[in-house]
Amino acid sequence: MSRTNAIIPSLTQGKPRLAAFGQRFLNGVIRYTLMILLALLLFGAILLISGRNPLHSYRDMLTSTLGSAYGFSEVLVAMTPMLITALAVALPSRLILINVGVEGQLYMGACFATWGALTFRDWPAWCLLPLMVLLGMAGGALWAFMPGYLRARGIVNETITTLLLNSVAPKVVSFFIFGFWHSPMDTDKTASFVPAARLPTFFGTRVDLSLAIALVLLALFWWVMKSTRWGLEMRAIGGNPQAARRNGLPxxxxxxxxxxxxxxxxxxxxxxxxxxxxxxxxxxxxxxTGYMGFLISWLSFGDPLGILLTSFVVAVIFTGGNLLQLTQGLPFAVINILLAFTLFVVLARPTQAVIALKGAYGSEPKP
Amino acid sequence: MTLLSVLGVISSAIFSGTSLLYTTLGEVITERSGIVNLGLEGVLLVSASTGFAVASLTGNPYLGVLAAALAGGLMNLILGYLVVTRRGNQLASGLALMFFGFGLSALIGKPYVGAKIKGLPRILLPGLQELPRLYASLFRFDLLIYLVIPAAVLVWWLLFRTRWGLGLRAVGESADTAFASGRNPWLIRYQALFVGGLLAGLGAAHLSIAYAMNWTEYMTAGRGFIAVALVIFSKWHPLRAIVGALLFSAAVAFQLLLQSSGIKVSPFLLDTIPYLLTLLVLIIWGGTRKHAAPASLGRVYHGTE
Structure with missing residues (x-):
């Protein structure tokens, strides 16, 4: 039923459908707000136990992130990698491919791109940056190829292989850093890249071009899934691989x-x-970061708009956590507790959340 | 290269492998009941920090071990609530638990960064008193090391020789069938998670109280994920888990040996060998379907309503 609704334009049903959508959307927003409030309450208890005033902490968190232009730009900075990694999970999830390997693929992308930045440091930015993008993508794709191939041949499940490769990639990166690339001063990092190898930033903040790339990719993902032949075929394979194969899909x-x-x-x-x-x-x-992307994609059911909203909420939590460390002497990692409480509360109500989102977005990914 | 350095390498490999074997044994139990715990990394961190804190507060390392085990059990029960009672997705819930562990362990461990504790007492193997002091000092192990192989045998006995183990494996293969034959899948999965958590807690305790004897954030350095890989490598069998843990320890030992003999091989590349070996083994098994995972691993049991 929902699928026909999605295919037939709202023209046929007009206003009632839009109203129903609005109602469902409102319900979803209320439900998620309540969940986040519950998570804040739980984390407040922890703050209270460790001798902090939770109300002050939350006020500081909010004013620091959403109350100033600088704070907001930092939220956007934190949000960018979440958007991209969530997309890296969401796309394969349409084919019921569970890509837990984003962490490893991210490391390999960084590794390849760094090789480009260090080797071709004399190139102008308009050559070097696209090359680094291509190299990064090649590194990630290379790391994903074997799990994909083994899964397609029905040899090993991609969940296991991507998890294993996650542990390998950071060690490969360490090998290159400690062995060849480290700067004369430090052993655990490379020298700073030349300016031509840096992504341009906007308005004097730390927000860089990758945010724009992420938004374009999200829109592209939405468009491909909705209105291209590839999207249709992917939906078909995700729905019933056997039937898709018998209909001649590769x-x-x-x-x-x-x-x-x-x-x-x-x-x-x-x-x-x-x-x-x-x-x-x-x-x-x-x-x-990669695991965070998996969680965000899963919580938003691989939906582009959901990814955007969830990433924003998580980024606010993280950026606020930075401040919590500065002013209150708590370790930065503590913010993971608030994040985890939010996730727990959402995960603990899967059926309700699924119903709300299924209605709102038309389809539900298979976990 | 002297005999002393070889023995030293073996000794340190035993120390680093012990925590891994306990954790793997715990994960074998949980996965046999049909639950994969990706949050093991967080469980280990919370156990390690709790154990260290208690050992530091009370001055008694054994109390620390106890506290670490309990903390592991309780952390796993959180996962149980999410995936058994609330029927959440196992992978996502596990990762959420991992982030929870990152945060909670940092909070618990903060006051104890740099603290000194009395580690687990080390006892010389009986019969080795005759050895020269220098050699004997390499074979002074703590209680947790002596107990790790018996623990593996105990887990094997529990899983394959008791009614409880039979029920647990039945739930892992097909929760519906187990329910139809009068078992309670929810209860059994909670029990499996708790026991698995206790064992993971022992592993973490060995890491922070006996081996490193300090607390630092993220000190487990991926051991949780190694354990998940080792469970697959050992085909969900506790005795083969010993072989798996030995493999990882051997990689560590090999690396130390190469370093001491002056051969230049990157330790990072050697670190990847066990993972690649596991991958290779999986590919080789891929053709044969004999040694598959518990059939309902990762599935949500919805009951019969």
């Missing part, structure tokens, strides 16, 4: 290619991290 090719594209997007996130955020390659620079 299912195996799709599995490998889409997995590689997912890896390429993750590699792009890695490239954006080293070229935009850090400006150098740091040993073990990502503490779970």
């Amino acid at each position: 299912v195996s090719t799709y599995l490998v290619v889409v997995m590689c594209i997912g890896g390429a997007i993750a590699g792009l996130a890695g490239m954006a991290q080293v070229s935009g955020y850090y400006g150098l390659l740091l040993n073990n620079f990502s503490r779970g």
Whole structure:
């Protein structure tokens, strides 16, 4: 029923459908607001136990992130890698490919892009940056190819292989940093990239071009899934692979290619991290960015708009956490508790959330 | 290269492998009941920090071990609530638990960064008193190391020789069938998670109280994920888990040996060998379907309403 609704334009049903959509959307917003409030309450209890005033902490968090232009720009900076990594999970999830390997693909993307930045440091930015993007994407795709191929051939499940490769990639990066690339001063990072290898930033903030790339990719994802033949075929394969194969769709090719594209997007996130955020390659620079992308994609059911909203909320939590550390002497990692409470509360109500989102977005990914 | 350095390498490999084997044994139990715990990294961190904090506060390392085990069990029960009672997705819930562990362990461990504790007492193997002091000092192990192989045998006995283990494996293969034959899948999965958490807690305790004897954030350095990989490598069997843990320890030992003999091989590349080996083994098994995972691993049991 919902599928026909999605295909037939709202023209046929007109206003009632729009109103129903609005109602459902409102319900979803209320439900999620309540969930976040509950998470804030739980984390407030923890803050209280460790001797902080939760109300002051939350006020500081809000004013620091959403109350100033600088704070808001920092939220956008934190949001960018989440958007890209979530997309790297969301695209393969349409084919019921579970890409837990974004963390590894991100490292390989960063590794390849760094090689480009260090080798062709004399090139002008308009040559070097596209090259780094391509290299980053190639690194990620390479790291995703084997899981995709093994899955398509029905040899090993991609969940296991991507998880294993996640542990390998950071060590490969460490090998290159400690062995060849480290700067004369430090052993655990490269020298800062030349300006030509840095992504341009906007308005004197740390927001860089990768945010624009992420938004374009999200829109592209939405458009491909909705109105191209590829999107239709991918929906068909995701719905029933057997039927799709019998109808002559190249299912195996799709599995490998889409997995590689997912890896390429993750590699792009890695490239954006080293070229935009850090400006150098740091040993073990990502503490779970890829896993965060998996969670965001899963919570928003692989929907572009959902990814945008969820990433924003998570980014506000993280950026606010930075301030909590500065003014209150709590370790930065503590903000993970608030994040986890939010996730727990949402995860603990899967059926309700699924119904709300299924109605709102038309389809539900298979976990 | 002297005999002393070889023995030293073996000794340190045993130390680093012990925590891994406990954790793997715990994960074998949970996965046999049909639940994959990707949050093991967070569970280990919380256990390690709690154990260290208690050992530091009370001055008694054994109390620390106890606290770490309990903390592991409780952390796994959180996962149980999410995936068993609330029927959440296992991968997502596990990752959320991992982030929770990152945060909670940092909070618990903050006051104890740089603290000194009395580690687990090390006891010399009986019969080795005759050895020269220098050699004997390499074979002074703590209680947790002596107990790790018996623990593996105990887990094997629990899983394959008791009614409880039979029920647990039945739930892991087909929760519906187990329910139809009078088992309670929810209760059994909670039990499996708790016991698995206790074992993971012992592993973490060995890491922070006996081996490193300090607390630093993210000190487990991926051991949780290694354990998940080792479970697959050992085909969900506790005795083969010993082989898996030995493999990882051997990689560590090999690396130390190469360093001490002056051969230049990057330790980072050697670190990847066990993962690549696991991958290779998986590919080789891929053709044969004999040694598949528990059939309902990762599935949500919805009951019969």
